[in-house]
Amino acid sequence: MANQNQETFVHIDARTAADMRRRGMDPHQMEQATRILLYNLYTSLPAPPVSAAACLSALPSASSNGEDRISSLPFALLREIVSRLPVKDAVRTAVLSRRWHLVWLCSPLVFTDAHLIPGFIERRGRTTRVDTLGLVAAVKRVLAAHPGPFRSVHLVCGYMDAHQRQLARWVQTLADKGITDLVLVNRPWPLDVPLPAALLGVSTLTRLYLGIWKFPDTLSHPEIWDFGM
Amino acid sequence: MEVDKGKGEAEETRKVAEADRDTVTLKSSDGKLFEVSKEAAARLSTVLAGMIAGGSIDDNGTDLKQIGSEALENVVDYCNKHANSIPSAALISSSISFNTAPFKEPEEWERKFVDRLSHDALFDLVEAANFLGMERLLDVTCHKISEMMKGKSPDQIREVFNIKNDYTKEELEEIRQELAWAFYDD
Numbered sequence: 001m002a003n004q005n006q007e008t009f010v011h012i013d014a015r016t017a018a019d020m021r022r023r024g025m026d027p028h029q030m031e032q033a034t035r036i037l038l039y040n041l042y043t044s045l046p047a048p049p050v051s052a053a054a055c056l057s058a059l060p061s062a063s064s065n066g067e068d069r070i071s072s073l074p075f076a077l078l079r080e081i082v083s084r085l086p087v088k089d090a091v092r093t094a095v096l097s098r099r100w101h102l103v104w105l106c107s108p109l110v111f112t113d114a115h116l117i118p119g120f121i122e123r124r125g126r127t128t129r130v131d132t133l134g135l136v137a138a139v140k141r142v143l144a145a146h147p148g149p150f151r152s153v154h155l156v157c158g159y160m161d162a163h164q165r166q167l168a169r170w171v172q173t174l175a176d177k178g179i180t181d182l183v184l185v186n187r188p189w190p191l192d193v194p195l196p197a198a199l200l201g202v203s204t205l206t207r208l209y210l211g212i213w214k215f216p217d218t219l220s221h222p223e224i225w226d227f228g229m
Numbered sequence: 230m231e232v233d234k235g236k237g238e239a240e241e242t243r244k245v246a247e248a249d250r251d252t253v254t255l256k257s258s259d260g261k262l263f264e265v266s267k268e269a270a271a272r273l274s275t276v277l278a279g280m281i282a283g284g285s286i287d288d289n290g291t292d293l294k295q296i297g298s299e300a301l302e303n304v305v306d307y308c309n310k311h312a313n314s315i316p317s318a319a320l321i322s323s324s325i326s327f328n329t330a331p332f333k334e335p336e337e338w339e340r341k342f343v344d345r346l347s348h349d350a351l352f353d354l355v356e357a358a359n360f361l362g363m364e365r366l367l368d369v370t371c372h373k374i375s376e377m378m379k380g381k382s383p384d385q386i387r388e389v390f391n392i393k394n395d396y397t398k399e400e401l402e403e404i405r406q407e408l409a410w411a412f413y414d415d
Binding site: 051066068069071073074077082084087092138178204216 | 280332345349350355356367371372374375376379380381382383386387389390392393394395396401404405408409411412
């Protein structure tokens with residue numbers, strides 16, 4: 001019976017469910033409410049900056065005379081191209097040739113953690129904790145591997161309650177590497193994981209979307225002009 | 230879009246006429262002439278905007294020696310299509326609420342516009358857009374090129390773009406190890 005119930009929960013962890021039963025509440029109702037909350041949250045967030053879906057249209061065949069047209073483009077354009085790739089595709093361009101290794105290192109990071117969980121976007125967040133087990137370590141690798149600047153980072157899939165110290169280090173890394181566009185979501189439960197206050201002092205931010213956090217007591221950040229919660 | 234220009238007009242008449250016209254004439258490296266909406270050219274290309282404002286547009290065809298006729302035809306076609314297209318509601322609303330978003334998604338007609346190009350025509354167009362300072366067209370073409378790279382292995386990408394691997398075996402192995410996490414699914 002207990003096992004059966006756990007199977008049906010995506011959002012509520014076993015401890016929270018047991019706690020609710022003890023207090024005479026129905027965890028299924030809370031599960032449903034959380035599902036609606038997350039659905040609304042994910043549909044109102046800015047879309048991920050790059051799509052993971054591969055191109056379905058016919059690709060033009062390679063250059064007729066065997067020339068490498070792409071590598072002779074100006075460096076700035078190659079950076080633009082690499083920044084538009086999902087993060088793993090972007091990293092893999094580093095092995096193409098020596099020039100491309102430099103391109104990857106110099107391309108501003110555009111990164112959505114949802115791309116590390118196949119099918120996350122399509123399933124609108126209906127993934128379980130099990131799907132996100134390796135996520136925190138994977139995000140850490142990406143943030144460490146890229147020298148910056150961070151143009152756009154969307155971290156929306158993590159259950160951060162168990163990783164609060166890691167979260168504080170992420171905020172430090174994001175600040176050090178000049179993050180400008182950040183979406184940071186904690187997946188419940190619980191609902192009251194504290195947001196690291198240092199985040200609100202990151203001066204490079206021009207856009208910040210947050211959910212679902214316990215807010216620090218003070219808020220003053222005049223530079224942010226597009227602030228979503 | 231190619232036009233024949235009558236010659237022999239007096240310089241003065243031409244200058245006056247030029248100021249009143251709502252198109253400008255551009256000349257490709259191989260001497261072909263194309264007419265483009267002045268408003269769209271000025272809006273979409275910082276270089277053409279500068280030339281129009283600075284009066285350095287030649288009614289007999291402003292020389293663009295770096296751009297071949299096929300690429301210039303695509304540039305002009307793009308500008309004229311843009312002049313006629315009404316921005317979609319999505320584009321307007323996104324430019325208001327999300328205008329610090331890192332990339333502007335191409336519109337449906339812009340996707341189709343680059344999808345029909347051959348490999349070489351696509352790269353000629355990127356280079357022309359870069360030369361003319363056409364930010365929006367660079368967005369669209371860079372988006373297309375990134376689409377061509379998505380979900381492919383390095384070997385597949387090298388094949389599509391004729392990229393020569395100039396690493397030694399040892400160097401390649403070292404880099405692959407360093408970035409190993411990108412080569413398997415978590």
